[in-house]
Structures are given as structure tokens and as C-alpha cells.
Amino acid sequence: MQLLQSVLTRLFTTLITLIGVAVIVFFVIRVVPGTPIAMMLPPGATEDDVARLTALYGLDKSIPQQFLIWLSGTLHGDFGTSITTRQPVLALVLSRLPATLELSIMALVIATAIGGFMALTGTRLRGTKTEAAIDISNGMALSVPDFLWGLILILGFGVLIPIFHISGRISPSLDLPFTSNFYLFESVLRLRFDLWADIVAHMFMPALALAIPLAAIIGQLLKQSLKETMHLDYVTLARTKGYGENHVILHEALPNAILPTLTLVGVQFTFLIGGTVIIERLFSYEGLGNMAIDAVINRDLPLIQGIVILFAVIFTAVNLLVDLCYAALNPRLRHA
Amino acid sequence: MSYLTIRNLSANLKGRPDRILRNVSLQVAAGEVRGLVGESGAGKSMIGKAILGTLPLSIEITGGEIILDGTDLLKLPPAQRRTRIGQFCALIPQDPLTALNPSRRIGPQITNRLVDILRWTRADAEKRARELLAEVHIPDPERVMRSYPHELSGGMRQRILIASAFAAEPKLIVADEPTTALDVTVQKQILKLIAEMQARHGTALLFVTHDLGVVSKVCQSLSVLYGGLVLEDSRMTDFFHAPKHPYSRALLAATPKYTDPDGSLTPVPDAVVAATRAEVEAADRSAHV
Ligand SMILES: Nc1ncnc2c1ncn2[C@@H]1O[C@H](COP(=O)(O)OP(=O)(O)OP(=O)(O)O)[C@@H](O)[C@H]1O
Numbered sequence: 001m002q003l004l005q006s007v008l009t010r011l012f013t014t015l016i017t018l019i020g021v022a023v024i025v026f027f028v029i030r031v032v033p034g035t036p037i038a039m040m041l042p043p044g045a046t047e048d049d050v051a052r053l054t055a056l057y058g059l060d061k062s063i064p065q066q067f068l069i070w071l072s073g074t075l076h077g078d079f080g081t082s083i084t085t086r087q088p089v090l091a092l093v094l095s096r097l098p099a100t101l102e103l104s105i106m107a108l109v110i111a112t113a114i115g116g117f118m119a120l121t122g123t124r125l126r127g128t129k130t131e132a133a134i135d136i137s138n139g140m141a142l143s144v145p146d147f148l149w150g151l152i153l154i155l156g157f158g159v160l161i162p163i164f165h166i167s168g169r170i171s172p173s174l175d176l177p178f179t180s181n182f183y184l185f186e187s188v189l190r191l192r193f194d195l196w197a198d199i200v201a202h203m204f205m206p207a208l209a210l211a212i213p214l215a216a217i218i219g220q221l222l223k224q225s226l227k228e229t230m231h232l233d234y235v236t237l238a239r240t241k242g243y244g245e246n247h248v249i250l251h252e253a254l255p256n257a258i259l260p261t262l263t264l265v266g267v268q269f270t271f272l273i274g275g276t277v278i279i280e281r282l283f284s285y286e287g288l289g290n291m292a293i294d295a296v297i298n299r300d301l302p303l304i305q306g307i308v309i310l311f312a313v314i315f316t317a318v319n320l321l322v323d324l325c326y327a328a329l330n331p332r333l334r335h336a
Numbered sequence: 337m338s339y340l341t342i343r344n345l346s347a348n349l350k351g352r353p354d355r356i357l358r359n360v361s362l363q364v365a366a367g368e369v370r371g372l373v374g375e376s377g378a379g380k381s382m383i384g385k386a387i388l389g390t391l392p393l394s395i396e397i398t399g400g401e402i403i404l405d406g407t408d409l410l411k412l413p414p415a416q417r418r419t420r421i422g423q424f425c426a427l428i429p430q431d432p433l434t435a436l437n438p439s440r441r442i443g444p445q446i447t448n449r450l451v452d453i454l455r456w457t458r459a460d461a462e463k464r465a466r467e468l469l470a471e472v473h474i475p476d477p478e479r480v481m482r483s484y485p486h487e488l489s490g491g492m493r494q495r496i497l498i499a500s501a502f503a504a505e506p507k508l509i510v511a512d513e514p515t516t517a518l519d520v521t522v523q524k525q526i527l528k529l530i531a532e533m534q535a536r537h538g539t540a541l542l543f544v545t546h547d548l549g550v551v552s553k554v555c556q557s558l559s560v561l562y563g564g565l566v567l568e569d570s571r572m573t574d575f576f577h578a579p580k581h582p583y584s585r586a587l588l589a590a591t592p593k594y595t596d597p598d599g600s601l602t603p604v605p606d607a608v609v610a611a612t613r614a615e616v617e618a619a620d621r622s623a624h625v
């Protein structure tokens with residue numbers, strides 16, 4: 001009951017946030033210099049041509065007027081038309097969303113696996129050289145940003161030892177039976193593991209580049225939290241009952257140590273999604289982020305707006321999901 | 337023959353000369369209640385932890401024996417030692433608010449060891465848990481077993497921890513200041529409950545406390561500890577009539593009579609403390625030659 005209420009409150013504040021984001025983005029991209037029209041016309045176009053096109057896209061009206069037009073369209077599900085591709089923004093953005101979602105989620109899975117493994121190993125072997133080595137590698141992983149990891153990976157496993165693909169989402173020569181853009185997901189559903197392997201070989205490096213810093217954060221936070229939990233009385237009590245170290249870490253400490261980590265990982269995951277913009281560009285991966293950079297270069301105002309709004313929706317959805325997980329894992333909230 | 341015999345147990349801060357326990361020897365006979373008293377930092381908890389194998393990583397045992405039912409625990413491989421402790425010993429912890437896992441229901445916290453370590457069936461273990469909860473005077477054991485710790489009061493949780501300690505019919509229970517974290521009103525009830533359970537199950541009990549009033553009520557013998565050194569080891573009646581060590585005498589004088597809780601409290605005189613400290617240092621010197 002209380003949960004439902006808090007979800008509803010969250011949805012309401014989310015709506016306010018989104019409107020705020022829309023307003024800010026709308027005005028900011030219109031006051032920065034450069035217009036889409038200049039990009040579209042061939043050299044030698046006349047003043048007349050410019051004026052005609054400007055009017056066609058409604059860019060001759062005042063900015064508040066433009067905003068009202070855009071807002072009323074948006075509320076009816078019409079996010080406008082991309083200036084460069086002349087396609088509806090909503091369709092364009094939604095066609096790219098699955099690629100970015102798959103990449104982010106794969107990165108999150110990799111980060112959780114690596115970070116969780118580091119944290120558990122570090123806790124199990126606390127006070128040993130292995131723990132020190134884990135701390136050092138976490139520190140190193142954190143001090144290099146994701147796009148540099150991307151470059152390092154491209155050099156290492158794309159060029160020197162070419163075992164992964166360095167660009168694109170899937171090999172262009174393949175016949176695609178897909179009806180959705182969730183390639184990775186659909187390839188599993190269709191049991192087409194040949195395609196699945198090709199997609200993974202494309203996604204793995206960008207996903208790993210995104211995952212490494214997050215893995216280090218998860219590793220550090222969870223290890224810290226585990227070590228604190230290991231000193232608590234109920235863990236000691238479990239030891240006196242005859243349980244071994246592994247059981248104590250996994251069954252007594254971990255379920256409680258996860259909680260504080262979870263919230264921070266939620267925040268960090270939204271940073272990771274932000275990181276897809278550059279990583280997708282680096283790996284020529286056809287997702288939202290790559291599209292966003294093109295849109296900015298071309299000053300494709302409706303498209304930029306659509307993408308930003310979609311990112312904002314994803315961010316708030318992630319935060320909501322984290323809160324729900326937290327509530328589900330914490331009996332104190334579950335029964336409150 | 338005593339059930340637990342600790343002989344010349346010494347412990348150090350790892351890699352440092354700081355001594356935590358100094359040649360500690362004590363015995364607990366089967367079914368006996370022994371008090372372990374001393375001021376804060378004397379090493380009472382460390383003795384309990386050494387027995388139960390839960391010493392912090394920063395502390396290492398440098399010598400001695402902990403003989404449980406004829407077997408020296410310190411000579412056993414870790415896994416065997418752990419199961420032996422799990423089977424024959426139990427702990428009643430100090431703070432009931434932190435000694436229960438907040439994310440698990442009460443039922444499994446009592447039954448898990450019976451199922452996982454002692455290989456009982458889940459049904460048997462649950463039946464046992466219900467009986468024990470009734471034994472510690474918890475109304476509606478069924479409901480309590482389904483509850484989470486945060487839904488229960490401190491006194492209730494300490495009852496549960498007592499029930500849980502007796503679950504596997506251990507031969508020895510270490511109770512480390514089991515009432516200090518509780519309300520004064522609840523303290524007496526819990527103390528009575530521990531004494532009652534101990535008598536009914538015939539379990540040997542090592543009762544850690546700094547309250548001689550409590551000791552006089554539940555213990556048959558006691559060890560006085562100062563700076564990790566056992567100063568005195570007496571039968572209860574002997575101790576109260578004629579404490580052997582000057583420090584014990586001062587401690588006894590410093591304890592307000594439990595019949596007269598407002599009685600003035602004389603602190604242990606500085607001279608006695610200084611003499612006792614000198615004794616501890618002398619013990620160290622003789623250990624080094
Ligand atoms: N985790 C630890 N690491 C290092 N030294 C410790 C640790 N815990 C306690 N000590 C030291 O060990 C000594 C004995 O501590 P212990 O906890 O056994 O005291 P105690 O007699 O139980 O006191 P109290 O009545 O306060 O519980 C103290 O000098 C303390 O400083």
C-alpha cells in the first residue's frame with residue numbers, strides 16, 4: 001500500500017522533472033549559435049531559400065511560441081520530425097533505444113559480475129596480498145575513464161590480438177530474421193546462437209569499456225560494506241553455530257551488505273548510460289548515443305530534444321527501479 | 337572432571353608485544369556456572385571468543401590449550417574445530433539488537449544450524465524451535481518465528497537468542513554480559529530466565545559480567561581477571577566470605593550491595609590498582625626469562 005503510494009509520488013515528481021528537462025533543453029539548444037538550416041542548404045543558397053526552410057520548420061517564430069507548439073505535439077505523442085532525416089523523431093529514437101539498452105544492460109551485468117567477484121574475493125581473503133592487489137586494480141580501473149578503456153581495448157583485442165569486432169552492432173553480411181531491434185535478446189529467443197555470438201563479439205568490448213569503472217566502484221563499495229558487516233554480532237553468532245567463512249560471507253553478510261551498495265550503483269548506472277554516448281561513437285555502435293552526436297553536429301533540434309527526453313526517462317526509470325529493489329530486499333521497508 | 341579446561345592461554349595483538357591474555361587457566365565443570373568478572377578491557381570477552389573461535393583477525397593465540405571434553409580445540413583443523421564448537425557450544429550475546437540478522441525471519445535463525453550443521457529435518461527443527469520459544473515464555477511462538485527482528489522488542493529478542501543458544505542442547509554456553517544492553521526492568525527477568533534454562537538443561541555456563549551482584553545470584557564459582565591475568569579462582573561462597581586477592585576485596589567493596597541499590601560505591605583504590613598492575617608486569621617478566 002505504502003509502496004504503491006510512493007511509486008505514484010515518484011511518477012508525479014518524474015513528470016515534473018521531465019517537463020523541467022524539456023524546457024531547459026528546448027531553450028538551451030536554441031540559444032547556442034548555429035542553425036540546422038545552414039547545415040541543410042547547399043553552398044550558394046539564397047536568402048529566400050533560407051527564409052523558406054526556416055518557416056517550414058517553424059523556426060521563424062519566437063522561442064516560447066515554438067515551445068508551446070512542440071509541447072502540445074509532444075503531449076499528443078508527436079515529438080516532431082527530424083530535420084536531417086525527415087522521419088518522425090519518436091520512431092527514430094525508439095528504433096535506436098534497444099541497441100543502447102542492450103549495451104547498457106550487458107555492461108551492468110559485466111560490472112556486477114566483476115565487481116561482485118572482486119568484493120567477495122577481497123572479503124574472503126581480507127588482510128592478504130590478494131586483497132591489496134584487488135584494491136590496487138580497483139584504483140587503477142577507476143582512474144581511467146570509460147572511453148580510454150575503449151581505446152585500450154580496441155588496441156588490445158581489436159588490433160593487436162583481433163578477437164573481437166571493433167565497430168558496428170552485427171556483421172553487415174548476415175541475414176537478419178529479427179522483427180524487433182532487440183537483436184541480442186531476439187537471437188536468444190530464436191535460438192540463433194550463431195547470430196548471438198556475432199552480436200556479442202561486437203558488443204563485448206564497448207560493454208566492457210563501460211563496465212570497468214563501474215565494476216571498480218561496485219568492487220570497492222561492496223567490499224567495504226561487506227567488511228563492516230563481517231564485524232557485526234549476528235555474523236559472529238553464525239560463526240559460533242559452526243558455519244564456515246564462505247557461508248558466513250554469502251548468507252549472513254552479503255544480503256545486508258548489498259543494500260547500501262545498491263543505491264549508489266543505481267546512480268552510477270545512470271552515469272554509465274551517459275557514457276554510452278561517447279563509447280557508441282568510438283565503436284560505431286548504432287545506438288541512441290551515436291545518434292545524439294549526429295543530431296548535435298547537424299543541429300537537428302527536434303531530434304536532440306527527443307533523445308534528451310528519452311535519456312531523462314531512462315534515468316528516472318533506473319532510479320525508480322533501484323528504489324523498488326531496495327524496498328524488496330529490505331524487510332524493514334517491505335513490511336513498513 | 338571438568339568439561340572445559342583452559343590451560344595457560346596467552347594471546348597477543350598480532351605482530352606486536354601487546355599482551356591480551358596472560359597464561360589464563362580456568363575450568364568449568366559439566367553443568368557448572370562460572371562467573372568471569374573484571375573491569376572493562378580486562379579480556380573477559382577475549383576468553384569467550386577464544387573458546388568459540390571468533391577472535392578478531394588482529395589477535396593471535398600465542399600459547400596454551402583450550403580443552404573441550406578432552407580435546408584441545410587449538411590442535412584441531414579449522415573446519416573440525418568449527419563443527420565441534422557448533423555442536424557442543426553456544427553463545428548468548430551481549431546486544432540483542434545487533435545479534436539477529438535483520439534480513440532474515442526469526443524461525444530460520446533458530447533452526448538453520450540444526451538443519452545445516454546438525455542435519456536435522458526442517459520439520460523437527462521447527463518443532464524444536466517452537467518448544468524452545470515456549471520455554472523462554474514467548475507467547476505465540478508461531479507468529480514470532482515468522483517475524484523479522486525489527487518487529488520485536490529488545491527483551492523479546494534476547495529471549496529468542498537464549499532459546500537459540502539452547503537449541504542444539506550444547507554442553508557449554510558462553511554468555512557475554514547478556515543483560516547489560518537491556519532495560520533495568522528486563523535485566524532481572526532475563527537473568528532469571530538464563531538461570532532457569534541452565535538449571536533445566538544442565539548446561540555448563542561461562543558467565544561474563546562486571547557485576548558481582550549478578551555473579552552472586554547465578555554462579556557457583558568465579559574467576560577474577562585483570563589485564564588478561566587471572567587474579568583469583570574461587571568457589572562462590574569462599575569468594576564472598578574471604579576473597580583471596582586484594583584486588584578482589586576492593587572489587588567486592590566497590591560493588592553496591594544488590595539488596596541496597598542506592599548504597600554508595602567505593603571505587604577500587606588507586607594503591608590496589610597500582611599493586612595489581614605491578615603484579616601483571618611481574619608475571620610478564622617471569623614469562624620472558
Ligand atoms: N578487535 C580488537 N583488536 C585489538 N584489540 C582488541 C580488540 N578488541 C578488544 N581489544 C583489546 O583487548 C583487550 C581485552 O578486551 P575485551 O573485549 O576482552 O575486554 P572485556 O573484559 O570484555 O571488557 P568489557 O567489559 O568492556 O566488554 C582490551 O585491552 C582491548 O583493548
Ligand SMILES: [Mg+2]
Nearest residue numbers: 380381382512
Ligand atoms: Mg566484553
